[in-house]
Amino acid sequence: MTAATAPIRAKRVMPGFTLSLGTTLLYLTFIVLIPVLALVLKGAEIGPARFWQIVSSPRAVAAFQVTLTAAVIATIFNAVYGLLMAWVLVRYEFRGKRILDALMDVPFALPTAVAGLSLTALFSANGWFGGVLEAAGLQVVYTIWGIALAMAFTSVPFVVRTVQPVLEDMDPALEQAAITLGARPWAIFTRVVFPAILPAWLAGCTTAFARSLGEFGAIVFIAGNLPGRTEIAALLAFIRLEEFDYNGAAAIALVLLGFALVLLVLSNLLQNWASKHREATR
Amino acid sequence: MSQTYLPGQTRQGERILIAIAVVLTLLFIVAPLAYIFVRAFSEGWRVYAQNILDPATLHAIWLTTMVAIIVVPVNVAFGVVAAWAVAKHRFPGRGILVTVIEIPFSISPIIAGICYLLLYGRQGLLGPWLQANDLQVMFALPGIVLVTMFVTAPFVAREVLPLMQAQGSEQEEAAVTLGASGWQVFRRVTLPNIRWALLYGAVLCTARAVGEFGGVSVVSGNIRGQTNTLPLHVELLFNDLNAVGAFAAASTLTLLAVVALILKAVLEGKRST
Numbered sequence: 001m002t003a004a005t006a007p008i009r010a011k012r013v014m015p016g017f018t019l020s021l022g023t024t025l026l027y028l029t030f031i032v033l034i035p036v037l038a039l040v041l042k043g044a045e046i047g048p049a050r051f052w053q054i055v056s057s058p059r060a061v062a063a064f065q066v067t068l069t070a071a072v073i074a075t076i077f078n079a080v081y082g083l084l085m086a087w088v089l090v091r092y093e094f095r096g097k098r099i100l101d102a103l104m105d106v107p108f109a110l111p112t113a114v115a116g117l118s119l120t121a122l123f124s125a126n127g128w129f130g131g132v133l134e135a136a137g138l139q140v141v142y143t144i145w146g147i148a149l150a151m152a153f154t155s156v157p158f159v160v161r162t163v164q165p166v167l168e169d170m171d172p173a174l175e176q177a178a179i180t181l182g183a184r185p186w187a188i189f190t191r192v193v194f195p196a197i198l199p200a201w202l203a204g205c206t207t208a209f210a211r212s213l214g215e216f217g218a219i220v221f222i223a224g225n226l227p228g229r230t231e232i233a234a235l236l237a238f239i240r241l242e243e244f245d246y247n248g249a250a251a252i253a254l255v256l257l258g259f260a261l262v263l264l265v266l267s268n269l270l271q272n273w274a275s276k277h278r279e280a281t282r
Numbered sequence: 283m284s285q286t287y288l289p290g291q292t293r294q295g296e297r298i299l300i301a302i303a304v305v306l307t308l309l310f311i312v313a314p315l316a317y318i319f320v321r322a323f324s325e326g327w328r329v330y331a332q333n334i335l336d337p338a339t340l341h342a343i344w345l346t347t348m349v350a351i352i353v354v355p356v357n358v359a360f361g362v363v364a365a366w367a368v369a370k371h372r373f374p375g376r377g378i379l380v381t382v383i384e385i386p387f388s389i390s391p392i393i394a395g396i397c398y399l400l401l402y403g404r405q406g407l408l409g410p411w412l413q414a415n416d417l418q419v420m421f422a423l424p425g426i427v428l429v430t431m432f433v434t435a436p437f438v439a440r441e442v443l444p445l446m447q448a449q450g451s452e453q454e455e456a457a458v459t460l461g462a463s464g465w466q467v468f469r470r471v472t473l474p475n476i477r478w479a480l481l482y483g484a485v486l487c488t489a490r491a492v493g494e495f496g497g498v499s500v501v502s503g504n505i506r507g508q509t510n511t512l513p514l515h516v517e518l519l520f521n522d523l524n525a526v527g528a529f530a531a532a533s534t535l536t537l538l539a540v541v542a543l544i545l546k547a548v549l550e551g552k553r554s555t
Contacts, residue, residue: 013455015464020367027360028382031431035397036385038407042400081306088303092296100304102547106311108486109539109546111493113513114532117520118314121321121529128313153310185295214390217495217513221520234392234496241396241500246405253396257389264388 039257042250054251062228063236064255070144070232071212074151079205081152082159083197089160090167104160107153112217115153120222123149142224147232150219151212158211162204166197166278199274203267210263214256318536321529333530338507342515343534348423349511350491353430357491358484361438366472369446370454380443386435394432395500398425421503426511429497434487441483442476449475482549489542493535 043051054060089101107115123130123140133140140146170193178188216234223230231239233252240248323330333339364383368376386394400406402419412419419425453475457467473480495513502509510518512535519528 013458014370014451015458015467016366017371017373020363021371021373024360024364024367024379024383027364028379028435031428031435032382032385035394035401035432036389038401039393039397041407081310084299084303085307088299092300094300096304098547100307102543103307103311105543105546106315106539109489109542110315111495111513111532111535111539113495113516114318114493114535114539115314117516117528117532118318118321120520121525122314122317128317129309153314156310210388214393216390216392216499220517234390237396238392238500241399244405246400246403249396250400253393257393260388260390260393 036257039250039253042246043254046247046251050247051251051254054248055255059227059231060233060236060252063231063233063252066144066147066230067213067233070147070151071209073144073148074155074212075205075209077148077152078156078159078208079201082156082204082208083163083201085156085160086163086167090164104157107155108157112154112215113221116150116218116221119150119153119218120146123222141222142226142230144230146222146224147219147230150222151215154215154218155208155211158208159201159204162200162207163197166200166274167193169278170196196277199270199277203270203274206263206267206270210260210267213259213263315536315540318529318532321526322533324529325526329526330530330533333527334534336527338510339515339527339531341507342510342512342531345423345426345510346492346512349426349430350488352427353434353491354484354488356431357434357487358438358480360435361440361442361483361487362476362480364439365442365446365476366468369443370451383436383439383443386432391429391433391494391496391498392500395429395497398429398432398497398501402428420501421505421509423509425501426498426509429501430491430494433494433497434490437487437490438480438483441479441486445476445479446472478549478553482546482553485542485545485549489539492538 046054085100085104089097089104120141121127123133123146125131125134125141130141138145140149174192174196175188178192183191214234216232216238219232220235223232223235225231225235227236233256237249237252237256240246240252322333364379368379399420402408402412402425404413404420406420419428453471454467457471462470493513494511495517498511499514499517502511502514504510504514504518506518512531516528516531516535519525519531
């Protein structure tokens, strides 16, 4: 019985299956999989003892600490600023709204090196902001604040663009019900709106955090790159390469890769939660 | 009193929130963008022109253009082919394939560069073989092109794939039944349906390819006047303490980014209609 239906089902109407899938697999294998495998193999070659020795060296630990601390600061800023932007862009009508919306994509479109160059000049002593801030006693350039600033700039669209569609989709009846019941605006936000956008907001923040951990171009300009103080992990890996210490570079890169993959899984779980949540609150 | 109190308060709250959003965006996004041009032209048009026409800068512009000319068509083709395979067919492992396509998005470009160096570098897996055959991949154009391909691989696929999936394949199936060849189906039926998304993906891919820094800085070797792409040249000028020159070089990239943003807005409008 199945033998009779099988040939009909197996016959493909759409042409080009073998060609398109074959080309895709071939390209991905050579461009993505084999290079990543080269890094993993290098890690295996180093061996656990040596790997641990490299990764737990004081300079590496300091680099990871600086990277994580700055990424946390940047993500906290983006969590607030990104949420505010998404809210304002979805809920209010005002002149220049479309321009403001388009500006949210600047950090994605602008090369990171250009962003780093401009932020560095802007916040150094003779720049527009640096003079004022340094008079107030806050040094941004060549400190962890500068690193966090560069990270925040390059990753802010992730939060805005993840929260925006969810806010647009929200059923206004929920809020209207809350207004009818006499809830104050702040209570409506914290009790009705925020729980609805929470999964998407967390997913956006996770992606922004992951991006911050891997950012390089914008940071090398502003960080000052002082080992142990303002040297990020990606830069330390880069320096190890320039010293032809491929083991050192590979070990640090593998730790960053591990972080990236864990955050990718976390962000996917949050996205799934968000889409289920969205169905439920529609 | 309560009647006027609540709406008045929210309208005022609205105005305050809009004002904070606009001011923060001006400081955080617009100022860095504007400052590039302010500094690039700070010593006048003549110096700006001199900086742009500097042979090393011109070479960097040329190299970056070359990289984009090679990488973007390849990744446009890859994006379409991958989307065709995933969206128009059912096969086991489709979900995994989509995840693999997205891998470059979650890997830091500097890690991508290290991966390529460990593969094609002198101490890399293929190093001895490449040397024996006198092939130079690292610290040369092929390495820069390969890393840029890695970093920008998902851009077109990500735009085209959801659209193809949403459109289904009834139109194509009808064309096949009427006797159209595979190529005819693609050109006459599929391509017109996805053209705006395709163009949109190509714009994003180009912007990213032109601006790639981390991965390229690992594999290029930063050889002045040879393997220096435009973003790397910006860094080089900055490290030379030639800030105005760095900003002039950066202004060309910024201009390109602004054009990409305008195209993006136009294409988004076209796509939604």
